[in-house]
Amino acid sequence: xxxxxxGSLLVNFVYCHPVGHAIEALHRCHGYHRADPDLRIxxxxxxxxxxxxxxxxxxxEQVHAIDVDVFDGSAxxxxxxxxxxxxxxxxxxxxxxSQSWQRTLxxxxxxxxxxxxxxxxxxxxxxxxxxxxxxRLPIPAAxxxxxxIAVLPGGSGPRRNYPSVRSWRLVLEALxxxxxxxxxxxxxxxxxxxxxxxxxxxDEFDELIGSVRSVDAVDRPLVAQxxxxxxxxxxxxxxxxxxxAGLAVGTPWLAISGNRWPEYYFPGxxxxxxxxxxxxxxAFTLFADDPEPVSDNGPRSPSMSxxxxxxxxxxxxxxxARLVERRxxxxxxxxDHVRRMVASGMRxxxxxxxxxxxxxxxx
Numbered sequence: 001x002x003x004x005x006x007g008s009l010l011v012n013f014v015y016c017h018p019v020g021h022a023i024e025a026l027h028r029c030h031g032y033h034r035a036d037p038d039l040r041i042x043x044x045x046x047x048x049x050x051x052x053x054x055x056x057x058x059x060x061e062q063v064h065a066i067d068v069d070v071f072d073g074s075a076x077x078x079x080x081x082x083x084x085x086x087x088x089x090x091x092x093x094x095x096x097x098s099q100s101w102q103r104t105l106x107x108x109x110x111x112x113x114x115x116x117x118x119x120x121x122x123x124x125x126x127x128x129x130x131x132x133x134x135x136r137l138p139i140p141a142a143x144x145x146x147x148x149i150a151v152l153p154g155g156s157g158p159r160r161n162y163p164s165v166r167s168w169r170l171v172l173e174a175l176x177x178x179x180x181x182x183x184x185x186x187x188x189x190x191x192x193x194x195x196x197x198x199x200x201x202x203d204e205f206d207e208l209i210g211s212v213r214s215v216d217a218v219d220r221p222l223v224a225q226x227x228x229x230x231x232x233x234x235x236x237x238x239x240x241x242x243x244x245a246g247l248a249v250g251t252p253w254l255a256i257s258g259n260r261w262p263e264y265y266f267p268g269x270x271x272x273x274x275x276x277x278x279x280x281x282x283a284f285t286l287f288a289d290d291p292e293p294v295s296d297n298g299p300r301s302p303s304m305s306x307x308x309x310x311x312x313x314x315x316x317x318x319x320x321a322r323l324v325e326r327r328x329x330x331x332x333x334x335x336d337h338v339r340r341m342v343a344s345g346m347r348x349x350x351x352x353x354x355x356x357x358x359x360x361x362x363x
Contacts (some may be wrong), residue, residue: 008040009127010088014066014112015096017048018156018196019222020241020265023135023248024353026054026093027267030135031354033059035128044084044116046070048195050222053245054139066112073107081119090127091120094276105287121249131354134268137248139223141230147324149175149180150251151227153208156189161259161303162238164203164297167309171236171256172212174317179324184231185215187225187242197240213311233324236316238304247271252323256284256316258292258303261343264352270326270333274312274321275340276303281311281357284349334360 009032011193013025022045029041030126042062045051054063058188064084093113096102112233151172154162163171176182186209188198198218209216217228222245229235230249238244240255247253247269255263257273262284280289293299296306307317320327338360341350350357 005039007036008089009042010062010084010091011043012097012113012116012120013094014046014068014116015094015109016045016047016070018107018241019050020244022048022051023241023244023265024051025094025136026057026060026248027133027265027353028056028133029054029060030307031130031133032092032127034130036132038122038217040128042084042088050195050245051119052223053137056223057303058138067110068108069105070108071219073111074110075111077112077115078119081116083182084119084147086119088120088123092127101287118274132268132356135248136250136267137226137245139226139249141250142227144183144231147179148185148232148237149179149182149316149320149324150185150232150246151208152187152198152235152240152242153205154198154200154238155240155242155258156199159199160293160299161301163256163304163309164300164306165207166297167304167306168208169211170306170313171316172208174313175236175320176212176320178317183215184209184212185228187220187228188218189222189225190219203251211245214302234320236320252328253318254320254323255311256304256309257302258308260285260287262346262350263337264357266334266352266356268332270323270328271337272323272328272333273337274315274319275344276308276312276348278303278344281305282310284346295299 010030010148015021029043043054044064047065047067051065054060066080073114097113153168159192203216204220217225226249229246229251234252234254235246239261243253244265253271255273282304291302294302294305338357
């Protein structure tokens with residue numbers, strides 16, 4: 001309980017700091033809220049995640065942030081934990097807190113959860129949870145005329161993990177031909193403040209912004225950028241936690257898929273993942289070693305190379321059109337995505353929040 005009021009839950013979801021992990025935590029809170037609207041919910045996040053998104057959710061009563069270096073196994077979290085109430089009817093952890101290989105990889109997280117288990121005194125039975133619910137951030141969309149395409153050229157990984165400016169110009173020019181007069185809204189974050197930032201350079205953004213009819217939303221506050229995405233017909237980007245937030249504001253996602261992680265967050269919003277031909281452009285290695293880079297304006301991940309983008313350009317444009325023109329609903333998107341992943345030999349590398357994909361796997 002919180003104080004003397006029964007019916008409380010703490011979602012203890014301290015993990016690595018990319019935006020997508022905060023979305024996972026808020027999705028979890030939402031699932032418990034949907035199952036029991038009277039439940040009083042608190043959440044604990046890594047302080048370097050966008051904690052402000054949790055404060056937008058009216059059903060989350062308490063929001064706590066923990067300063068953590070995930071690689072430092074010697075930290076003492078007792079002073080920070082002391083600021084959080086100990087007595088909750090239930091404390092739910094991110095399942096990665098108990099996975100031995102995650103604990104070995106991130107000793108700082110292992111240390112935090114070991115100390116948190118001693119601090120909190122949960123009791124009571126398991127609480128109901130509504131799996132697979134469509135979590136939405138309460139960020140309104142503004143009306144617009146014509147086609148509006150949000151573009152995130154890359155995430156926070158090494159620059160080689162995202163397409164070159166030449167590759168992006170190829171994509172933007174093809175989309176501009178398919179959607180004459182379209183407005184492109186560029187999002188991303190360049191400033192260094194301890195949170196994740198986009199590994200593109202300002203000069204690269206400027207070249208892309210100057211190549212099409214555009215709006216520059218780079219480095220605006222996160223909520224303001226998500227409002228721009230909510231006011232767009234589609235978000236086009238490689239795999240990124242920010243794109244998960246885009247799905248959470250209800251904007252379809254055209255994912256130029258590749259690198260280590262396949263897409264795994266499916267909250268009822270239509271999407272299309274353009275999958276690389278993995279035999280030719282290795283990808284989805286998860287925590288294994290990255291494939292050898294290729295030469296493409298410097299070293300480049302094979303699945304983000306100019307050769308790969310060129311090979312899949314028609315599918316990128318067609319996938320975006322399905323989403324912009326609302327010809328691709330969520331059920332169709334899920335069934336098609338799982339079918340293509342299985343056909344690519346990726347069945348055993350698939351997972352999803354709430355195991356949403358499992359219902360679409362062939363028996």
